[in-house]
Amino acid sequence: MKPKESMPKIVIYEQKCKGCELCVITCPKKNLRLGQKINKKGYHYIEIVDLEKCNSCGLCYQVCPDVAIEIWKDK
Amino acid sequence: MKKVYCKPESMTDIEHKYCPGCGHGLVHRLVAEVIDELGVRERTIGIAPVGCAVFAYDYWNFDVTEAPHGRPPAVATGIKRVLPDRIVFTYQGDGDLAAIGMAETVHAANRGENITVIFINNAIYGMTTGQMAPTTLLGMKTTTTPFGRDKNLAGYPIKVCELLATLAGTAYLERCAVNNVKNIINTKKAIKKAFEMQKENKGYSLIEVLSQCPPNWGLSLKESLKFVQEDMTKQFPLGVIKDIYA
Numbered sequence: 001m002k003p004k005e006s007m008p009k010i011v012i013y014e015q016k017c018k019g020c021e022l023c024v025i026t027c028p029k030k031n032l033r034l035g036q037k038i039n040k041k042g043y044h045y046i047e048i049v050d051l052e053k054c055n056s057c058g059l060c061y062q063v064c065p066d067v068a069i070e071i072w073k074d075k
Numbered sequence: 076m077k078k079v080y081c082k083p084e085s086m087t088d089i090e091h092k093y094c095p096g097c098g099h100g101l102v103h104r105l106v107a108e109v110i111d112e113l114g115v116r117e118r119t120i121g122i123a124p125v126g127c128a129v130f131a132y133d134y135w136n137f138d139v140t141e142a143p144h145g146r147p148p149a150v151a152t153g154i155k156r157v158l159p160d161r162i163v164f165t166y167q168g169d170g171d172l173a174a175i176g177m178a179e180t181v182h183a184a185n186r187g188e189n190i191t192v193i194f195i196n197n198a199i200y201g202m203t204t205g206q207m208a209p210t211t212l213l214g215m216k217t218t219t220t221p222f223g224r225d226k227n228l229a230g231y232p233i234k235v236c237e238l239l240a241t242l243a244g245t246a247y248l249e250r251c252a253v254n255n256v257k258n259i260i261n262t263k264k265a266i267k268k269a270f271e272m273q274k275e276n277k278g279y280s281l282i283e284v285l286s287q288c289p290p291n292w293g294l295s296l297k298e299s300l301k302f303v304q305e306d307m308t309k310q311f312p313l314g315v316i317k318d319i320y321a
C-alpha cells in the first residue's frame with residue numbers, strides 16, 4: 001500500500017494491530033488513539049487523529065511489537 | 076514519498092501469536108532489522124527455544140531451527156562448528172536458558188563458542204502461564220510462589236550476565252530492556268554489536284533483554300513498563316556487563 005501523495009506519513013496495518021497502545025503512549029504529538037472498530041483478531045486497533053500533525057518521526061514504529069505501522073517521508 | 080520505517084525483509088508476513096505489548100515481538104523485529112542491515116539474511120541460522128517464542132521460525136524470514144527446551148546453545152555449537160561462515164544465534168527465554176538449559180548455557184559460554192545468544196528475561200515462565208523462573212524477583216508472586224518468591228525456599232534471582240562474566244570464554248555480555256524508545260534503540264545497538272563481533276570471529280556474546288509479560292505478571296501494560304523500569308532494573312542493572320575488546 002502506498003499513501004496518496006500529499007498524504008504521507010503513516011500506514012496502519014489494522015489487522016496486525018493488537019491495540020496494546022504502546023504507540024499511543026509514545027507518540028510525542030499525542031496523535032494516535034484506539035479506534036472503535038475491531039479487527040479479525042478481536043482487538044480494537046489504532047487510528048491517526050490528525051494526519052497533518054504527524055511528522056514521520058517513526059517513534060510509533062519503534063515501539064510497535066507487531067510491526068503494524070509503516071512510516072513514509074518526503075524525499 | 077519514501078518508506079523510512081517498515082517491516083524488515085528478515086520478517087515474514089505471519090502475524091505473531093504474542094500477547095499485546097509483549098517484548099518478544101519487539102526483539103524479533105530488532106534482530107530482523109540488524110540482520111537486514113548487516114546483509115547476512117541468506118547466511119543466518121537462528122535456533123528457537125521452547126516457550127512463547129517456540130514459533131519464531133514462522134516469524135523470521137531466514138533459516139531457523141528449533142531445539143527442545145534449553146538446548147539451543149548445544150545445537151548452535153554444532154551448526155557453527157560445521158558451518159563457520161554462518162551467523163548463528165539462539166533465542167531463549169529465562170526458563171529455557173537459565174533453568175532447564177543452564178548446563179548447556181554455561182558450557183557453551185565457557186567453551187567460548189563463536190555464537191550469539193539473545194536472552195529474553197521476563198522473570199517468569201510465560202508459555203506455561205506464569206510459574207517462577209530462576210530470574211523471578213524476590214517477593215514476586217507467580218503461580219508457584221503465590222505468596223511471593225521467598226529466598227529461604229527458592230533462592231535468589233540469577234543474574235545470568237554477571238554469572239557468565241566470570242567465565243574466561245565469554246567476550247561480550249550486555250543487559251538491555253524494551254520498555255521505552257530509548258531502551259529499544261539501545262537493545263538494537265547491542266544486538267548489532269554482538270552479530271558484528273560474531274562476523275569477526277570475536278567469540279561468545281549474549282544480549283539479555285528485560286522484557287514485559289503483562290498477563291503473567293498480573294499487571295496492565297503501562298504498569299509492566301514501570302515494573303521493568305523500577306523493579307527489574309534494580310535487580311538486573313542495564314549496561315555492558317563484559318566486553319573484552321573495550
Ligand SMILES: Cc1ncc(C[n+]2csc(CCOP(=O)(O)OP(=O)(O)O)c2C)c(N)n1
Nearest residue numbers: 125126127144168169170171199200201202
Ligand atoms: C523438556 C521440557 N520440560 C518442560 C516443558 C514445559 N515448558 C514449556 S514452555 C516452558 C517455560 C518457558 O518459559 P521461558 O523459557 O521463560 O519462556 P517464555 O514463555 O517466558 O518466553 C516450560 C517449562 C517442555 N516443553 N519441555
Ligand code: SF4
Nearest residue numbers: 027054055057058060
Ligand atoms: S510518526 Fe511520530 S508523529 Fe507520526 S504518529 Fe508516529 S509517533 Fe506520532
Ligand code: SF4
Nearest residue numbers: 017018020021023064
Ligand atoms: S504499538 Fe502496534 S500493536 Fe500496539 S496499538 Fe500501536 S500499532 Fe497496535
Ligand code: SF4
Nearest residue numbers: 093094097127201288
Ligand atoms: S505470556 Fe508473556 S511472554 Fe508469552 S506472549 Fe504473552 S506477554 Fe509474551
